[in-house]
Amino acid sequence: MRSDPEKIETLRWRDNKLEMIDQRILPAHFKYLAFDSAVSVAEAIRSMVVRGAPAIGCAAAYGFALEARRLEPESPENFARGLEQGFVMLAQSRPTAVNLLWALRKMREVWQDRKTESNAIIAAGLLAAAHEITAEDIRINHRLGEHGAGLLPDNSTVLTYCNAGALATAGHGTALGVIRSARDQGKRVSIIACETRPFLQGARLTAWEMVQEKIPVTLITDNMAGHFMSRGEIHAIVVGADRVAANGDVANKIGTYMLAVLAARHGIPFYVACPLSTIDLATASGDSIPIEERAAEEVTGYRDHQWAATGVTVCNPAFDVTPAGLVTALITEKGVVRAPTEGGIRGLFESSPAIQ
Numbered sequence: 440m441r442s443d444p445e446k447i448e449t450l451r452w453r454d455n456k457l458e459m460i461d462q463r464i465l466p467a468h469f470k471y472l473a474f475d476s477a478v479s480v481a482e483a484i485r486s487m488v489v490r491g492a493p494a495i496g497c498a499a500a501y502g503f504a505l506e507a508r509r510l511e512p513e514s515p516e517n518f519a520r521g522l523e524q525g526f527v528m529l530a531q532s533r534p535t536a537v538n539l540l541w542a543l544r545k546m547r548e549v550w551q552d553r554k555t556e557s558n559a560i561i562a563a564g565l566l567a568a569a570h571e572i573t574a575e576d577i578r579i580n581h582r583l584g585e586h587g588a589g590l591l592p593d594n595s596t597v598l599t600y601c602n603a604g605a606l607a608t609a610g611h612g613t614a615l616g617v618i619r620s621a622r623d624q625g626k627r628v629s630i631i632a633c634e635t636r637p638f639l640q641g642a643r644l645t646a647w648e649m650v651q652e653k654i655p656v657t658l659i660t661d662n663m664a665g666h667f668m669s670r671g672e673i674h675a676i677v678v679g680a681d682r683v684a685a686n687g688d689v690a691n692k693i694g695t696y697m698l699a700v701l702a703a704r705h706g707i708p709f710y711v712a713c714p715l716s717t718i719d720l721a722t723a724s725g726d727s728i729p730i731e732e733r734a735a736e737e738v739t740g741y742r743d744h745q746w747a748a749t750g751v752t753v754c755n756p757a758f759d760v761t762p763a764g765l766v767t768a769l770i771t772e773k774g775v776v777r778a779p780t781e782g783g784i785r786g787l788f789e790s791s792p793a794i795q
């Protein structure tokens with residue numbers, strides 16, 4: 440159960456396979472699983488071996504590239520048909536995080552650009568593209584982190600939710616990237632991590648990342664957040680996002696909306712850190728973002744242990760939508776958009792210099 444804190448490699452390419460840390464068993468066990476096809480990667484995404492919006496985008500890109508390698512000996516017709524099936528399978532593995540579709544569309548472009556080439560050339564181009572999407576995600580998170588770190592005062596306590604860290608991306612993280620960058624800038628920042636029921640990404644993954652890196656972290660249950668806000672013990676909230684609509688509404692882990700409402704009540708800045716690949720200009724508002732419903736077993740117990748009454752009806756939406764009006768600022772690799780509106784968000788895609 441060890442990993443170099445500076446180099447949590449959520450995904451890595453080894454021996455012509457994709458290897459991913461099995462996040463279902465962290466922090467008790469630190470183990471990589473290997474994948475060699477679209478079907479196996481799609482199942483890993485569905486079952487949460489890998490999770491977090493940017494990380495599942497990278498995983499899907501590798502899944503597509505692996506499928507091309509697997510299908511390389513086939514006729515061009517079978518190769519194209521198989522790749523198309525792989526695309527659909529990966530695209531359907533989880534519905535809310537738009538990074539998955541973003542990465543797959545990038546991969547499709549690479550395929551289309553080489554359509555008249557041999558299977559081998561297409562497969563090599565797709566693997567290079569998956570490597571590049573993954574490497575670029577780390578560079579983006581560092582840029583985003585530097586912009587966000589400027590918003591945090593020295594000596595501050597920051598509440599975060601779910602896991603938007605290295606494990607949720609190719610590295611460094613989005614919300615936790617902001618924290619890491621603030622630390623790198625010499626700021627003293629400590630974290631309050633909400634445990635994040637039902638899948639416990641906060642207790643298992645965020646706490647693990649921060650403990651590994653010796654960034655002070657205190658774990659609370661989700662229903663304690665308002666108590667600490669009311670006592671003035673939280674100076675800022677930084678969370679990630681799974682999809683940001685064109686109007687600035689934010690879909691993120693279920694419970695994020697509750698924190699944003701509490702933050703507004705207590706005058707605490709509520710920041711959303713995400714790459715541009717999480718912003719979906721084709722989705723007008725949060726109302727149109729598909730919300731994944733997950734298995735009842737995630738709520739009735741954890742792994743082999745059930746604590747709820749057998750037969751009880753369960754709801755398990757994995758995400759909720761925070762209206763743009765509750766977001767103090769969006770932190771992206773292109774800069775910070777305060778009080779996000781559609782105009783400000785669209786501006787991110789046009790401007791090259793950072794906005795503050």
Ligand code: MRU
Pocket residue numbers: 490491492493536600601602603604607608612613614640678679680681691692693757
């Ligand atoms: O269900 P998960 O664990 O994939 O949900 C993850 C989140 O909600 C994260 O906050 C989001 O993907 C941002 S990760 C940088």
